[in-house]
Amino acid sequence: MGSNRGLVPITRALLSSYYDKHPFPSISDDVSTLSQQLHNLSNHLRNTSLPLLEGERLLLKEVESQPPHKIDENMWKNREQIEEIIFLLESSHWPKSLKIQSTPEDIELARLLNRLKEKCEGTLKVVESFQYKNSENVFNTVMTYMPQDFRGALIRKQRERSERNKKAEVDGLVNSGGTIGDKYALLWQQQMERRRQLAELGCARGVYKTVVKYLVGVPQVLLDFVRQINDDHGPMEEQRQRYGPPMYALTKMALNIRLFISLSWWRFEDIKLQKHQISILEKTVSIYTSELERFLDFTGEVFANSPFFVTAEEAGAIEAINNDDYKEASVPAGTTHEVSLEVESVNSYIAWDFSITQGTMSMDIGFSIEYTNSSGHKTLILPYRRYDSDQGNFCTIMAGNYKLIWDNSFSTFFKKALRYKVDCIPPVVEPEAEERRTI
Structure with missing residues (x-):
């Protein structure tokens, strides 16, 4: 069990000091440029005589709304959109005439779509790996301050059982015909449930707090940490201010890619994709996948080395500069x-x-x-x-x-x-x- 003597939870001021050393290189200007170009193409498609489907109306509303504020919610949102894009790029979901590939142009487009699908599948694996490693890093860091006897083993087993149950719940939803949107709504609900349980643990009082601290062995510094880490104005707000803007831009980009493909497929028999439209789509998917992977590679390293607990002296030294x-x-x-x-x-x-x-x-x-x-x-x-x-x-x-x-x-x-x-x-x-x- 790691010593927690003299430690306090990370403060926003100290996290700010840490992030000062790790500025994210500016996201490519192509992200906003290509997103806007693809959005303009989508506007042209939806202004045809064909009415929007209900799903397209909801997607358009999401495209024109602000992305989620939280970094982890944006991660889930990007992962969801990538899966939706892969779904649309699968040959079984192509428009009928494209499946036949009766013209050289259709054959070339089919090859391109398969390449784009492979790009998205590779990026999806990167996002899944990022989320898994981030979750494991947080859990393992917390566990270093927990009792290393049977109590710690019980906590690990309880977590494993809980995660198996959550996965079974998701699998059951998918197997019963749930959509990709349904799946990710449940995944985010499960994430919020984890956060709620941590918050309740951190706010434990009275007899329950005594049980948590002394029978289970949770040190006070951990209770303080889980109580305030995700507060709207807590330490993670600093993370959102530093690294949120590029993440928000990438979320918008993913939504625009999905909207354009969805509108194109529904109108494909009446409005064939033109070469310049295909070129913009190809560039947008290429920039999106490369910039998202670059962002995850950078922030994965930063987040993995970010301190959770600091000494009171360190916290005091930083607060002296930032707090009156x-x-x-x-x-x-x-x-x-x-x-x-x-x-x-x-x-x-x-x-x-x-x-x-x-x-x-x-x-x-x-x-x-x-x-x-x-x-x-x-x-x-x-x-x-x-x-x-x-x-x-x-x-x-x-x-x-x-x-x-x-x-x-x-x-x-x-x-x-x-x-x-x-x-x-x-x-x-x-x-x-x-x-x-x-x-």
Whole structure:
């Protein structure tokens, strides 16, 4: 079991610092140019006398909408569109006259379509491999901080069983006649279920939290990590801002390829594909597959080496640059520095993060937390201990005064330069509870 002592979950600021070292080379200008050209060709096709099919209307609406915001959802979306494109490029789904290949032009087009299908099949394997490796990397990293005894083995077996059940569910849907769209709707639903379960684990409270932490052996740093990693404004938002734009452009490109082929097949008997249209389609598929594979190759390496947990010192150093909420105090020898918080509601969270600034002779300070009720009775919440840095939080079970104390009384000569942040977060009121309270 890897040591989690002194570790905190990755922060957005530190992830930003990591990504600064790994800028993605600009995506090819051909992506937007060819996407637009193919979209224009699709507009020409749909302006004919033939009405749009229901599926084509839905696809057109998706093409003209914004791509999903999340990186992983875009991965699933691209994978879905590639499978849909491969489906259309299979000879059994060609227009009737093209299947016959009665002209030299049809024979040449058939050869091209087979080449494009092979390109898409190769890219599909790259996307599947990327998703699998990314998932395994996250799981194996998390497992290094889990107990390496029977409990860890049980967690691995439970995951394997869960994944087998999910695969069986997908296979059952496909075998019963489900469409490619149905399949990927289920796959994304399963992905969101994994995320929901992680979020619930991270938000565990009371007795359940005790069971999770001490019987199963999940360290607190993991609970904190899974709770906040996918927040809309959490660390992954930095990933979306850095690497989202090229991914969004590629998602658009895949949708335009599928829309054009779909419209062309439905109208093929009346409107034969022209050489310039075929040329644009070939270039678009070629650029799409090469740019997507380049993007996955780059981000796969970046994501695999991205830190999940960092030391409190590292987090503090980065936050010092990016966050103005921190305060600084000089704690002379033989004195203390105290912060008092008046807590009005139980189940509030008190959180702290502090470090001793570089440059002082002695790099630690005493720290403790005490509670005082309305009668003046004091209770020690966090026993005195000396730290060079610490980050933590706890859920209050009583309203009243909480005092955080940094103690330099053991030092005879040296003052301590303290940098700290303290927050008191009120309890989150569930919607149903809030509704009952206002009735």
